[in-house]
Amino acid sequence: MTITLSPEDLGQLARFKLMMRQEHQYSVDLSELIADPHYAKDTLDLAEETDREELMMLAIELRAKLGFLLAQPTPPMPTQSIESTKTAPEAPNTAQEPRDRYRFSLR
Numbered sequence: 507m508t509i510t511l512s513p514e515d516l517g518q519l520a521r522f523k524l525m526m527r528q529e530h531q532y533s534v535d536l537s538e539l540i541a542d543p544h545y546a547k548d549t550l551d552l553a554e555e556t557d558r559e560e561l562m563m564l565a566i567e568l569r570a571k572l573g574f575l576l577a578q579p580t581p582p583m584p585t586q587s588i589e590s591t592k593t594a595p596e597a598p599n600t601a602q603e604p605r606d607r608y609r610f611s612l613r
Contacts, residue, residue: 509540515571518564525561526553539568546572 511519523534530552538545546568553565569575 518567522553522561522564522568525558525564529553529556529558529561540572543572543574547574550574 519536519539523536526532526534526549532549532552534549535545539549540546550565550569550572554562556562566575
């Protein structure tokens with residue numbers, strides 16, 4: 507698979523590699539970052555564990571460019587109140603269950 511990177515992308519990757527070395531003493535393998543999704547996720551997760559805003563922004567931008575920042579819709583929250591979901595108590599079952607079945611033990 508061939509990926510074409512723009513000069514701007516190459517500059518971001520170079521800044522990211524340098525900042526990761528400075529901040530986390532971690533040498534980023536750029537070819538693995540692009541080719542291996544697990545390595546990329548782990549490396550970007552580490553990059554986001556920083557107080558350095560520029561490194562965090564680079565990690566987020568790279569995450570988006572690599573396709574890891576896709577928005578997933580969240581399911582809607584129920585609008586009913588808890589009280590309205592309660593049901594009336596059921597009438598006791600007057601039908602007799604067969605007693606010849608054994609439950610929770612063997613005979």
